[in-house]
Amino acid sequence: MTPIIEFKNYTFKYRSQSEPTLREIDLTVNPGEKVLIVGPSGSGKSTLVHCINGMVPFSYPGESSGTLTVGGKDPAKTGIFGMSKIVGTVLQDTDGQFIGLTVAEDVAFALENDCVEQKEMFRAVDEVAEVVDIKALLGNAPTELSGGQKQRVSMAGVLVDDVDILLFDEPLANLDPATGKRAIDLIDRICRERDKTVIIIEHRLEDALYRDVDRIVVIGDGRVVADMTPDELLASDILIQEGIREPLYVTALKHAGCQVAAKDHPQHIETMNLEPYQEKVRAWFEKVSLPEIQGEEKPALEVLDLDFSYITGKPILSDIHFRINKGEMLAIVGKNGAGKNTLMKIINGVYTQTAGTVQFFGKNIDKSVSVREREQTVAMIYQDYSLVGEMTVAENIFLNTEPIRGALISDRDCIRKAAEFFRDMGIR
Ligand code: ADP
Ligand code: MG
Numbered sequence: 194m195t196p197i198i199e200f201k202n203y204t205f206k207y208r209s210q211s212e213p214t215l216r217e218i219d220l221t222v223n224p225g226e227k228v229l230i231v232g233p234s235g236s237g238k239s240t241l242v243h244c245i246n247g248m249v250p251f252s253y254p255g256e257s258s259g260t261l262t263v264g265g266k267d268p269a270k271t272g273i274f275g276m277s278k279i280v281g282t283v284l285q286d287t288d289g290q291f292i293g294l295t296v297a298e299d300v301a302f303a304l305e306n307d308c309v310e311q312k313e314m315f316r317a318v319d320e321v322a323e324v325v326d327i328k329a330l331l332g333n334a335p336t337e338l339s340g341g342q343k344q345r346v347s348m349a350g351v352l353v354d355d356v357d358i359l360l361f362d363e364p365l366a367n368l369d370p371a372t373g374k375r376a377i378d379l380i381d382r383i384c385r386e387r388d389k390t391v392i393i394i395e396h397r398l399e400d401a402l403y404r405d406v407d408r409i410v411v412i413g414d415g416r417v418v419a420d421m422t423p424d425e426l427l428a429s430d431i432l433i434q435e436g437i438r439e440p441l442y443v444t445a446l447k448h449a450g451c452q453v454a455a456k457d458h459p460q461h462i463e464t465m466n467l468e469p470y471q472e473k474v475r476a477w478f479e480k481v482s483l484p485e486i487q488g489e490e491k492p493a494l495e496v497l498d499l500d501f502s503y504i505t506g507k508p509i510l511s512d513i514h515f516r517i518n519k520g521e522m523l524a525i526v527g528k529n530g531a532g533k534n535t536l537m538k539i540i541n542g543v544y545t546q547t548a549g550t551v552q553f554f555g556k557n558i559d560k561s562v563s564v565r566e567r568e569q570t571v572a573m574i575y576q577d578y579s580l581v582g583e584m585t586v587a588e589n590i591f592l593n594t595e596p597i598r599g600a601l602i603s604d605r606d607c608i609r610k611a612a613e614f615f616r617d618m619g620i621r
Pocket of ligand 2: 240362
């Protein structure tokens with residue numbers, strides 16, 4: 194197969210720098226591959242992107258040696274405009290990339306430049322808008338969009354040109370985790386369905402690996418330090434040596450003394466074969482002593498020998514046993530579907546355990562204690578919290594408090610209290 198991107202002994206030095214930023218890069222990407230590039234800040238990842246799309250040397254002058262071929266062309270001879278027919282780049286900060294007054298105009302920009310007929314232009318914009326799910330936004334101004342929406346518009350803008358290679362420079366940087374997952378999903382879908390070659394640069398490795406990639410290239414100080422499958426990389430110590438954060442579960446396994454093996458597919462926690470590690474992790478867990486309790490030990494919440502099953506009878510939680518002392522902070526972690534939410538809902542009384550007890554400050558909490566009474570002790574913020582749409586933000590916040598429930602204090606007091614509350618919580 195002829196590579197679509199090929200760096201051969203490629204070195205590049207910005208004119209304003211005394212030392213090369215990229216050194217002796219040998220890197221090959223085949224058509225249709227999805228490659229993740231990771232490396233610490235300043236290691237040269239964005240420079241690599243700029244070499245591929247022709248911004249080096251046209252926007253960023255400097256000297257290079259060795260060779261670089263992208264889609265059969267030398268970017269340094271082809272120019273930014275010429276390369277834009279082959280390579281589409283979605284930058285980390287999409288704001289600077291918007292040109293049009295509306296989303297539709299912006300997406301159509303490249304076609305307009307190519308003097309595409311209007312009818313065809315409408316069709317093409319419509320098609321990519323569908324792919325990246327921005328049809329409802331076509332009439333909006335790009336400035337009014339959220340970070341995730343801006344990124345999708347930017348993606349549409351490069352897809353409309355039907356380029357073969359898509360470069361994403363830190364696509365997750367400005368996105369919250371949920372929107373980030375959607376972005377990674379979308380990139381994955383575009384790569385597969387539209388047969389694109391995709392390069393993602395990202396240091397949020399665990400998030401970027403939400404969908405499979407073919408290879409991970411590690412850049413360290415301008416050089417290719419590793420080029421291997423995600424499974425091989427996660428089994429190695431290269432990430433740590435290069436100062437890149439591994440996925441937490443990999444760090445945890447290594448911390449417990451496990452030798453993570455590529456054959457167990459550490460790429461995703463959900464599908465990783467954890468069996469060979471269980472014994473070591475359990476032994477470590479049992480050996481490690483909990484931190485010394487400061488001051489007086491006062492159990493706030495105690496769960497004793499708790500079992501739970503839903504109506505199907507399948508055991509969801511068995512023999513759960515733990516104590517949280519007053520002032521302690523505890524994290525409960527586990528796979529999707531492990532029973533974390535069920536446990537929370539038993540604690541706050543939505544469900545009742547099949548066996549065992551729950552105690553607040555040494556007192557058994559059973560059916561005789563109303564949900565209302567439990568709320569005086571335990572407050573819960575749900576993973577998928579929902580606000581009441583017809584109410585204002587203030588009303589939503591005070592929904593469960595005495596003032597609104599019992600209308601005990603005047604509206605003015607309520608507003609004053611709300612204002613203080615918002616200030617404390619950083620809501621304006
Ligand atoms: P990364 O994307 O991995 O954070 P960059 O490619 O942005 O790294 O930067 C790598 C090195 O190149 C840094 O030392 C940076 O200062 C330098 N550099 C980046 N852009 C330019 C530029 N336009 N002109 C001169 N030096 C630059
Ligand atoms: Mg960068």
